[in-house]
Amino acid sequence: MKKLLAVGLLSLLFTPSLAFADTGHTAWMLTATALVLFMTIPGLSLFYAGLVRSKNVLSVLMQCFALTCLMSILWFAVGYTIAFGSDGVEQGKWIGDFGNIFFASITMDSMNGDIPASLFAIFQMTFAVITPALIVGGFAERMKFSTMLAFCSAFMLLVYAPVCHWVWGGGWLGSMGVQDFAGGAVVHITAAVAALVAAVVMGPRKGFGSKPMPPHNLTMTVCGAGMLWVGWFGFNAGSAVAADNSAAMAMLVTHISAAAGSLAWMTMEWIRHGKPSVLGIVTGMVAGLGTITPASGSVGPAGALVIGISAGVVCYYATIFIKQKLKIDDSLDVFPVHGVGGILGLMLAGVFCSPALGVFSGNGFSDGISSISGQLFVQGVGVVSTFVYTAVVSYILLKVLDKLMGLRVSEEDENTGLDLVLHDERGYDL
Numbered sequence: 001m002k003k004l005l006a007v008g009l010l011s012l013l014f015t016p017s018l019a020f021a022d023t024g025h026t027a028w029m030l031t032a033t034a035l036v037l038f039m040t041i042p043g044l045s046l047f048y049a050g051l052v053r054s055k056n057v058l059s060v061l062m063q064c065f066a067l068t069c070l071m072s073i074l075w076f077a078v079g080y081t082i083a084f085g086s087d088g089v090e091q092g093k094w095i096g097d098f099g100n101i102f103f104a105s106i107t108m109d110s111m112n113g114d115i116p117a118s119l120f121a122i123f124q125m126t127f128a129v130i131t132p133a134l135i136v137g138g139f140a141e142r143m144k145f146s147t148m149l150a151f152c153s154a155f156m157l158l159v160y161a162p163v164c165h166w167v168w169g170g171g172w173l174g175s176m177g178v179q180d181f182a183g184g185a186v187v188h189i190t191a192a193v194a195a196l197v198a199a200v201v202m203g204p205r206k207g208f209g210s211k212p213m214p215p216h217n218l219t220m221t222v223c224g225a226g227m228l229w230v231g232w233f234g235f236n237a238g239s240a241v242a243a244d245n246s247a248a249m250a251m252l253v254t255h256i257s258a259a260a261g262s263l264a265w266m267t268m269e270w271i272r273h274g275k276p277s278v279l280g281i282v283t284g285m286v287a288g289l290g291t292i293t294p295a296s297g298s299v300g301p302a303g304a305l306v307i308g309i310s311a312g313v314v315c316y317y318a319t320i321f322i323k324q325k326l327k328i329d330d331s332l333d334v335f336p337v338h339g340v341g342g343i344l345g346l347m348l349a350g351v352f353c354s355p356a357l358g359v360f361s362g363n364g365f366s367d368g369i370s371s372i373s374g375q376l377f378v379q380g381v382g383v384v385s386t387f388v389y390t391a392v393v394s395y396i397l398l399k400v401l402d403k404l405m406g407l408r409v410s411e412e413d414e415n416t417g418l419d420l421v422l423h424d425e426r427g428y429d430l
Contacts, residue, residue, distance in 0.1 A: 022114035028243035029115050029123055035234025036126035040133050041068055043231050047224030047282075048137055051332050054216040055417025056141045057427035063136045063148055068129050070149060071156055075128045077102055080121055082161035083128075084169045087112060091170035095162050113241060123238060124164075131160050131187045137332030138195025142205055142408045145422045147401055151198070154397050159190050159390050167382070177366030178382040179349045179375070181250065182239035184294025184342040185386040192339025193390040196322075196330055201398045202407050204329030206414050218278050225282035229258055232289045236296040250296040254289065257308035261288020264312025280316075283337060287315035290341035295349035299362040303352030306360070307345060315340050343383050350379040 045064040049057045071079075078101055085096025086105045099105055103121060110117035132152035139148070164186050166173040173185075180186060207213065215221060236254045240247035265284025270276045291311035292304055299307065318336035322328050330336070353362035354372050369375050401407060408414075413421040420426065 021111065021116050021119075022242075024243045025114045025241070026116065026119060028247065029119050029238060029241065032234035032238025033119065033123045033126055035231045036123070036130065036238065037068075039228055039231030039235060040064060040126070040130045043224050043227030044130065044133055045224065046220050047228060047286075048140065048332055050217040050219070050221030050224060051137075051215045051279075052140050053213060053417070054428055055419055057216065057419065058423055058425055059145070059418035060136060060140055061427075062423060063145070064133045066145075066149065067133045067136070067152055070153060071129045071132055072125055074153060074156055075125045079128055079156055079161045080124065082157065083124065083164040085165075087117060091165070093172040093175070094165070095171075096165050096169050115241065120241070123241075127164075127183060127187060127235075128156055128160060131183075131191045132156050134187070134191035134334060134338060135195045135198065137334040138192075138330050139198045139202055139408075140331040141418065142202060142331075142414055143198070144406060144409055145418075147405045147407055150401055150405065151397055154401075155190075155194055155394065158397070159194065159393050160186070163190055163386055163389070166385075173382050173385065176381065177369050177375070177378050178346075179298050179353060179366055179379065180294040180346060180382065181297030181349075182236045182293045184290075184346040184349070185382050188290050188293060188338040188342030188345075189383065189386045190390045192335040192337075192342065193387055194394040195334035196328070196339065197391055197394040198398060199328050199330045199335075201395065201402070204327070205331065206411055208329045209327060215279060222278060222282055225285055229285060229289065232258070232293075236293060239297065246297060249300070253296050253299055253301055253304035254292055256301055256304040257288040257292035257311065258285050259288070260305050260308025261285055261291065261312040261315075264288075264309045265316050266312075268313060268316045283319075283333065284312040284316070287311040287337050287341050290338045291315070291345040291348075294342065294345045295352065295362075297363070298349050298353040300352070300360065302359045303348075303357075303362055307348050307352070310344060310348065311341050314344055343387075346379050346383055347376065350375040 041064060045061050049060045052060055081098050081100035082095050085091045086099035091097060106117045106121055112120035132155055165171045167178055167180050167186050168174060232254055233251050237247040237251040240250055262281045262285040265287060266276045266281045269280040288308040288311045292307050295307060315337050318340040319333050322330055322336045351372055352360055353365055353375060355361050355364045365375050409421060
């Protein structure tokens with residue numbers, strides 16, 4: 001009897017299908033997943049909707065909501081396997097294997113490290129949802145809804161998923177040692193470059209530069225900004241994929257950078273215009289959050305303070321340069337905030353990860369790299385390759401879709417507003 005009991009216990013221990021998840025890590029990752037989805041709906045949706053004119057408020061809300069639904073299905077069907085392939089299978093440099101189409105190898109008992117494989121898949125799904133939604137800010141108030149769905153779908157499968165594999169799925173950038181803890185390149189650069197290319201290819205909104213286009217509801221924007229700030233803890237701290245010291249430090253540095261970015265942007269506006277603005281302080285917060293994202297797993301609190309201040313100042317001037325100097329109508333400042341912030345954060349991660357910077361020291365260089373210059377070179381390769389690849393693919397996609405479907409609504413429809421023209425509804429009926 002004792003022998004049978006011993007054999008039974010051994011069989012339980014060594015049966016892979018009966019592997020048990022770490023309940024602490026699993027509970028945190030369930031929470032983080034909900035927080036990241038909360039960033040898109042309602043966080044980003046309200047943030048963007050308040051920034052456009054009242055005749056286009058529903059169009060932005062609709063775009064973010066529809067993208068949440070569509071990107072989720074595409075990620076389930078094929079996006080996840082392009083990015084991460086099958087667990088336990090050696091992946092290529094460029095894309096993952098196709099053994100996880102429709103989550104084919106994910107079962108109730110499948111594990112990814114200490115958490116269920118299904119949980120890892122949906123956590124990554126929320127990243128695949130918010131990245132295309134960020135692009136909406138670049139072409140807000142002028143792109144056709146059908147074209148928007150087609151472009152963002154192609155972007156997710158041809159840009160986001162491959163770059164995700166390069167960095168996080170066993171691809172060539174991750175193998176080089178690029179430090180991108182939560183998505184400076186994977187999320188912010190890809191979305192921002194696509195938004196910039198779309199703004200250039202489509203051209204500006206009617207009246208851009210000649211008449212004011214102020215946000216119609218800053219109260220809505222501030223509410224969305226607060227939701228983004230809270231949700232970003234899931235974004236960055238959740239990228240530790242564990243309830244551990246790394247997640248705690250990522251949460252701490254994320255908060256410090258957001259606060260510093262807000263105050264820095266507010267101060268720049270105060271100096272330049274004589275008054276601090278609500279729009280400025282919430283935009284500075286987003287800049288601080290986006291900039292700390294790639295560095296949140298490799299820097300300490302003092303480094304995060306410098307990164308946040310740098311984000312507020314650099315992204316502030318980048319916004320002025322893009323809109324006033326280059327005359328590019330990136331409607332909701334996606335590139336100067338997310339793109340410039342993502343680039344800045346990736347490069348500063350290469351500096352503040354150094355273990356020799358005293359109070360500014362981080363967690364050390366990537367494996368095989370022993371100096372700031374070496375890490376900066378690798379970070380630079382990640383920035384340039386992601387930027388160029390995204391720009392080329394986005395440009396081709398936009399040109400093809402312009403021929404097939406047309407990119408933007410007519411001038412008359414733009415004057416009327418996308419809410420009525422595309423959805424036959426009004427945001428406000430007073």
